[in-house]
Amino acid sequence: MSIANSEIQSLTASQFERPQKFAEFCNNGGSPLGGLINGQTVAGTMNATFETIDPGSHQTLATVCEMGAAEVDAAVRGAQNAYLNADGTGWRNQPVEEKIATVMKFVELCERDRDILLACEIFDGGKVSELAEGDFGQIRACAEYFSEVARRIPMGDGDSLEVGPGVHGFSYREPWGVVAGIIPWNYPIVLTSWFIFPALLAGNCVLIKPAEDTPLSALYMGKLAEEAGFPPGVINVLPGRGELTGQFIAEHPGVRFISFTGSPGIGQHILRTCDRHGTRMKREMGGNGSAIVLADADPIAVARKIGRYTNQHFGQTCCTIHRVFVDRKIADDFIDAQRDFFQTLKIGYQADQGTQLGAVINSTQQDRILSAQQQTSLRGGSPLLSGGVAEVEGRSGYYLKPALFKTEPEIDCNPSEVFHAFATICPVNDAEQALTLANQSPYGLGASVWTQDIEQGVAISKRFRDGTCQVNCHNQIAYGLPYGGQGISGGPGAGVNCEETFTDYTQVKAVYVSQYDA
Ligand code: NAD
Secondary structure, three states, X not given: OOOOXXXXXXXOOOOOOOOHHHHHHHHHXXXXXXXXXXXXXXXXXXXXXXXXXXXXXXXXXXXXXXXXXXXXXXXXXXXXXXXXXXXXXXXXXXXXXXXXXXXXXXXXXXXXXXXHHHHHHHHHOOOOHHHHHHHHHHHHHHHHHHHHHHHHOOOEEEEEEEEEOOEEEEEEEEEOOEXXXXXXXXXXXXXXXXXXXXXXHOOOEEEEEOOXXXXXXXXHHHHHHHHHOOOOOOEEEOOOOHHXXXXXXXXXOOOOEEEEEEOHHHHHHHHHHHHOOOOEEEEEEOOOEEEEEOOOOOHHXXXXXXXXXXXXXXXXXXXXXXXXXXXXXXXXXXXXXXXXXXXXXXXXXXXXXXXXXXXXXXXXXXXXXXXXXXXXXXXXXXXXXXXXXXXXXXXXXXXXXXXXXXXXXXOOOOOOOXXXXXXXXXXXXXXXXXXXXXXXXXXXXXXXXXXXXXXXXHHHHOOOOOOEEEEOOOOOOOXXXXXXXXXXXXXXXXXXXXXXXXXXXXXXXXXXXXXXXX
């Protein structure tokens, strides 16, 4: 078999030194970093702090104040006031061009402080520079896309309809008011951007609850938001643990809408909590992505490409490939090539030149992944690479080796999301069998089919039970197309990054008007 493209590498680190300004931000003059509430930096009434660490070295980066019920309540009240003041002014009623101007000023400030935000992603998030730089580009791309959508989608009165003699009605679209974004640790800048820009440009005021493992980028973005001129209360940042700060947000009836990104279990829990007081919620959750490789594909080139996607952010990417179904005719070559790809990944510190597989985010994740590797064997998967702990000289991070298993159609050894460079490869008889197996998963975030026959590929891709269906590519995201999940991976609605995302941050009422004939 020919190797169509021998240059396919995993995302790779360039050497990245800590900028002095990042160290100064983290040090904060010797005080813990506070939350941002109604334009004020606050330490919080709980007097509780937590440390955020570099997962590749276990070094403490910063001490952060944890926000409690009082701070959540103050943030909600501040946001309500900023949304609509007693005199009828407020963020809601600012003309869209003024909102866009403030948003774009904020984007420019992010670009001015690019190195600090990159340092947040690389050191707090444990990410390699190549990926962090790509993530950083999402700030502008997302802001520009939703600015254009905000100009196009009319708020306020819709078309009028005669509904009876002397009675007419019309729809009325308005923002929710106070909305909260609950963000996971794996893509802090991207997911904060995907939340705040559509929410703000639709006229809402926001509460950002960053993940406790990666609070730094949202806290820094909060500082920049103030400098950009967002009025106090429009953007609030509430660091803290999920079961505490996050739970207080979910329980607060003043939050009208929650945008959650994270694991299905937590998403379901928050939904049950906020539904009790009528707060709406959209959920973007985990996946266990599949790839189908047809007999006409080049097994070696495709194995390497799939390996790259599987290892995006060391496999800690929600939509990526962890289940491969490959035609038996090419399975041996595919397996050899994928094992080679994973074996040659350079394990190391995420800010050292050449690293392709860095540490996972925390000890809980490390234990979960190790346990999943063992469970896959116990469920009948045959180890091609059995994983386990990796050592990186001079570093004491949460390092793990990649794991790869061969399985068979009747063996269900990979039922849940394993957030690492981990995959099972199952030889199949044909595309129908592959599709049946791929669609058996309760998740439904991302899937792809790999073939020279584009027409057949498109036909198969449309039959995936996933929000993002791809042919000869994976982990694709474009503004203007929905990115969301089916099954336990997400819903309701289309997902993020499309027009429907913008309207998710609005509500529509009907207004009926009758002549006064009493
Ligand atoms: P997680 O569900 O543990 O936490 C996500 C957020 O929820 C965090 O901010 C956490 O503090 C908060 N939280 C936890 N308990 C809470 C509670 N009781 N009330 C309110 N908030 C609470 O997820 P994670 O481990 O941070 O992130 C990884 C998960 O996110 C994976 O499943 C991944 O696939 C998923 N993810 C999905 C997408 C997507 O777009 N579909 C994107 C990125 C990550």
